[in-house]
Amino acid sequence: MDVEMGSPSPHRFCLYPGLHEDLVGAHPPGAHSLVAVSVGYFLEDFVDMLCNQKLHQSWELLFHHSVVIVCFGIAVLLHQYVGFALVALLVEINSIFLHLRQILLMADLVHTTCYRLNSIINLGTYVVFRIATLAWMTRWLFLNRQHVPLATYTVGTIGMAIMTPMNIILFYRLLRSDFFKSSRDIRREKEK
Template sequence: MDPWGLLVTSVSFAAFRGLHWALQLLPTPGSAAQDRWKWRNICVSLVHSLLTGVGALLGLLLYPQMAADPIHGHPPWALVLVAVSVGYFLADGLDMLWNETLGQAWELICHHLVVVSCLSTAILSSHYVGLSVVSLLLELNSACLHLRKLLLLSHQAPSLAFSVASWATLATLALFRLVPLGWMSIWLIRQQHQVPPPLVILGGTGLVTVGAISIALGIRILVSDVLRSRPHSPIPGHKETRGTRGCCDGELVTREDSTLSLQD
């Protein structure tokens, strides 16, 4: 057990809880005033995704040994990055339980439990840190997801900014979510003789869970943002009014509220 990793996890938990509290003192954009908590929660998630996602990408570029030897090869700061992420997921899970019912948050709570269980293995054993850093590449896609959600809450859909965010979300989902998940799955299959069976089961469960949710999320975004947003020929005798446009925009926001926004 690495006491340094546990200390960083605790500090990270306190820091993200403090950020949640601090955002309550700042004004919320008028367009998102009806859902202040969700706005603050996603802003904190965006900070975490940018911090850990960019950190993981730079870390793997500067220290490729983490990918070559995901079990033992890592610099000391890599463990800090993983611990920061665990602290965030614990803080975010507590924030959701405090502000939402279990029925509303159970999908993300289950997701957070799986992620914390997998990442905590690296902190408690000081092994598999490189593998954990590779998994943090998914946060680059999560950053786009959070930005897209903030635009939805601000009623900026449809707009050029929302279209860019949607396409960036789909591109990073393929590059920084599905590719790392595929790489980790292949690595786990090939190296299962070096990994204890309980960790194989834990890692396999996490990869299957996050992979399935990621594919489903990508399909939802593709359908809602790309396929359904294509212009259609006007229906004879139908005249679009301001009221009908507002109804469609509201439907998009409502539909997206029910879509799982991954924060891993």
């Protein structure tokens, strides 16, 4: 089934020759394998968090991983929506800087130029690769709803309805933590 990406923009996600023309039916072996490996990664990380972290510390990520595993699992098992899943993987580009931020925090390097630079890059990639990608995906789902079976459309819509607010909340937390410190945080730093 050929489904247009629904974007009049000449800038298309060209992830694989021809894939941008059919995000539903095209499933090149390399692309399908990448999505399958991603499911494995999210499963492994899910189990690791269950075993090694307290639920109150990891429930948001466990919830996130559950949604991704279901959505990507559909793409892998049905050999459909692989292109759409690859677009979703663009979000993971920002994860590089989120993880680096966590490493810098654990190393107590918050007051360094490296941390500050990473904070700026992190927010920039967050807007481009998380917020803009999720907005584009939501728009694509809406524009192509007549070409997507109801069950798959429902899973995709619920997935986007969960992921979008989660990412907006995380963006707010990052912005507040790295750029808008409260007067209480400033007092704590002065006391150190």
